[in-house]
Amino acid sequence: MMSQIVEKLENIVGRDWIITDIDQKLGYLYDEVEKTLRPKADENSIVVKPANTEEVSEIISTANDNGINVVVRGGGTGLCGGAIPVKESIVISMERFNKVVEVDLNNMTVTLEAGVTLFDLIEELDKYDGIGFPVHPGDEGAQIGGMAVTNAGGARAVRHGIMRNHIKGLEVVLPNGNILNLGGKLLKDNAGYNLMHLIIGSEGTLAVITKVILKIYPEDKHVATIAAAFETIDNASNAVLEILRSGVSPLAVEYQDKHINLETAEHLGLNWPLETGNADLMIIISEKEEDMLYSSTRKINDICRKNGCTEAVFAGKKQEQADLLAIRSGGYEVIKDIIADSFDMCVPPASMPAFFEDLGRIMKEYNTTTNITAHIADGNVHNDTVLVDGKIPEYAEEIKLKMYEACFKYGGTITGEHGIGKIRVEDLKLQKKEEELEIMKGIKAVFDPNSILNDGTVV
Numbered sequence: 001m002m003s004q005i006v007e008k009l010e011n012i013v014g015r016d017w018i019i020t021d022i023d024q025k026l027g028y029l030y031d032e033v034e035k036t037l038r039p040k041a042d043e044n045s046i047v048v049k050p051a052n053t054e055e056v057s058e059i060i061s062t063a064n065d066n067g068i069n070v071v072v073r074g075g076g077t078g079l080c081g082g083a084i085p086v087k088e089s090i091v092i093s094m095e096r097f098n099k100v101v102e103v104d105l106n107n108m109t110v111t112l113e114a115g116v117t118l119f120d121l122i123e124e125l126d127k128y129d130g131i132g133f134p135v136h137p138g139d140e141g142a143q144i145g146g147m148a149v150t151n152a153g154g155a156r157a158v159r160h161g162i163m164r165n166h167i168k169g170l171e172v173v174l175p176n177g178n179i180l181n182l183g184g185k186l187l188k189d190n191a192g193y194n195l196m197h198l199i200i201g202s203e204g205t206l207a208v209i210t211k212v213i214l215k216i217y218p219e220d221k222h223v224a225t226i227a228a229a230f231e232t233i234d235n236a237s238n239a240v241l242e243i244l245r246s247g248v249s250p251l252a253v254e255y256q257d258k259h260i261n262l263e264t265a266e267h268l269g270l271n272w273p274l275e276t277g278n279a280d281l282m283i284i285i286s287e288k289e290e291d292m293l294y295s296s297t298r299k300i301n302d303i304c305r306k307n308g309c310t311e312a313v314f315a316g317k318k319q320e321q322a323d324l325l326a327i328r329s330g331g332y333e334v335i336k337d338i339i340a341d342s343f344d345m346c347v348p349p350a351s352m353p354a355f356f357e358d359l360g361r362i363m364k365e366y367n368t369t370t371n372i373t374a375h376i377a378d379g380n381v382h383n384d385t386v387l388v389d390g391k392i393p394e395y396a397e398e399i400k401l402k403m404y405e406a407c408f409k410y411g412g413t414i415t416g417e418h419g420i421g422k423i424r425v426e427d428l429k430l431q432k433k434e435e436e437l438e439i440m441k442g443i444k445a446v447f448d449p450n451s452i453l454n455d456g457t458v459v
């Protein structure tokens, strides 16, 4: 079947833009999900690299007519196996959709082809003095289409929200090959059900995103970072809640276990400046005026001291701040080889102290530990089950269920950012009611009656 399809695909994109050789294909078959969790890719899949929306449309129509699964691949930075073709598939790589179509400073929007990476978007906006885009998931290799369809968050969500809050319009190709333009540069639009927002966060199961219109913003000129150490994670999370109530609006409030900060700093050849305590916060503040920056810093400092902060460091220079951020962002790289399972649970911010306590209790029960990093002000925790003697422990499933149970107790979710992908499809059933899942399946069937788009993902 696939050999007949290759000829059809060649007629659409040209021979140079198809990969069938296994060595070349391998780089397109997996994402960043941990090896212990990742499903196996079907290596008979074919990679195709269309140049424009019409070619995507023709590829999808061909797949639909022949009942072949299609997996869209963005930057491959996803953490839940969404871009892995687990059955024989056409993998559409969006890498040639790399043009910035328009920067519209009057409407404060940028229109991008879906394959533009976050790195390229930042570089493009740097040309316009003081203009930026706030959403920043950790890996700048993520593409804007991928970020839209996973509704990415990241460290700055505490002030600026997530992708959904900044997407104004999408061009999409439906599984039947039809092209739709949804939304636009409007501030208000209440005409009918909002299909654009259904596609945002749909993880490549409802449509292929080919173009994105994003809102852009004036950026604050004055930025500083405070690193603060606390004796316990409980003290640190109480300080965060008080900061959020105080009227200061930090750009980011990040948590990382001290041992991860120290190991990452060593790994990167950098210095983590805090020696005391066990729980470290990294708070980024940005303001329009310098005196506002100092006033916010003083307020945050006072709140931290009041909540048992053992030491705090102010970083005002660009390089100092970049080093702290590199240590926070690099934490995952240092621990990833000891991870059996990793989580992305999210609870209401006010429940963080209690949720951390629950996690501690559960770890004690199993005589194990967990590594915690968190977008703490969002209530979003990344923690893990660790390997025992290099193997997935036999209690892995049980301990996961206990952690989920604790998270649900506070009205939490199993994933705040990374999504369901292919690794959490069963887990979703623990969180959602049957009726909700049935509605989701119904929506999938309306968009994609033959289920050719990323089958086996989400629902």
Ligand SMILES: Cc1cc2nc3c(=O)[nH]c(=O)nc-3n(C[C@H](O)[C@H](O)[C@H](O)COP(=O)(O)OP(=O)(O)OC[C@H]3O[C@@H](n4cnc5c(N)ncnc54)[C@H](O)[C@@H]3O)c2cc1C
Binding pocket: 031, 032, 071, 072, 073, 074, 075, 076, 077, 078, 079, 081, 082, 083, 094, 114, 136, 137, 138, 139, 141, 142, 143, 144, 145, 146, 147, 148, 149, 150, 151, 152, 153, 154, 155, 203, 204, 205, 207, 208, 209, 210, 332, 417, 418, 454, 457
């Ligand atoms: C070190 C690291 C840190 C991270 N930190 C964060 C974080 O803080 N917050 C956060 O939210 N995420 C984070 N992520 C996860 C990841 O960066 C996001 O999920 C990202 O948004 C995925 O974009 P991508 O282009 O890499 O998509 P891919 O991984 O290629 O694909 C992800 C899913 O989207 C689909 N898809 C991709 N492009 C399209 C398209 N154009 N049309 C339709 N479907 C498409 C794929 O089929 C797949 O299901 C992190 C990842 C890493 C490796």
